[in-house]
Amino acid sequence: MIANVFPFRTVLVQVLIIFLAIAIESWFLQKLLKLGPKTSVEYTAILNLGCTCVGWLVFFGIESVLPKDLREQLIGYILLGGNPNIYPTITTLAVLLLAITFLVKWQGLAIIENWVLGNKKASKPQFLGPPTLTRRPIKKTFQVTTQFGAVLIAHTVSNFVILTVLFLQSVNN
Template sequence: MIANVFPFRTVLVQILIMFLAIAIEAWFLQKLLKLEPKTSVEYTAILNLSCTCVGWLVFFGIESVISKDLRERLIGYILLGGSQDIYPAITLIAVSVLAVTFLAKWQGLEIIENIVSGNKKASKPQFIGPPTLSRRLPKKTFQVTTQFGGILIAHTVSNFVILTVLFLQSVNN
């Protein structure tokens, strides 16, 4: 009985997507923000799990207030893989979710680091060394050192890979 009602395929795809996102984002956070591998996996797991839980809660909240026709088409698409007439709405929702989850992950990483460090702000290191004789500015190189940049790159790449996998899955069906 439960197999007829419970959307096993949707849950399984969601879990696999989450594992893929955690792996990709952890690698980027490790490389770009110079985190240890274990720390980057823990941070991305916490961020992705919390974003997924909140996302499903928001989905069920929105689902309860939209029209019956749109609700049936949306749930049919998500749970059963539905028709193409809902693609514009799905695209708008996907872009909104991409932006909101990025902001949530960025703020969530700051919250996690504040909790882990015990709300202690590290003082900025001061350069101690001989003064330079020239007024030439140091050569600028592209380097992502901010949390914002690291999360933006990691989140964008992981979502691009996930969308590519979902697109390839839909083409095969």
């Protein structure tokens, strides 16, 4: 009986998406912000699980106030898949959610760091050695040292990979 009511496929896809996002985003945070592997996985797990839980709560809150026909279309799309009439609405919501979840993750990372560090800012080590005597110009490389840039890159890449996986899944069906 529960197999007919409970959306196993939707839950399984959501869990796999979360694991994929955590893996990708933690790698980027580890490389771009110089975090340890364990710390970056913990941070991205907290951020992604928090965004997912809040997202589902918002979804059920919005779903409860929608008109009946739109509610049926939305739930049918989420649980059963494809309804071409609702694609423009879903696309608009997806872009909006991409921006909102990025902002939540960016601010969430700052909150987590402040909580973990106890509002102590680590001072940058100063180099006290002799200056170099070479005339070569300093090689400038693209570096993302801000949390904003690191979270933006990690979030964008993970969402691109997730959308690619979901697109390939829809093509196979």
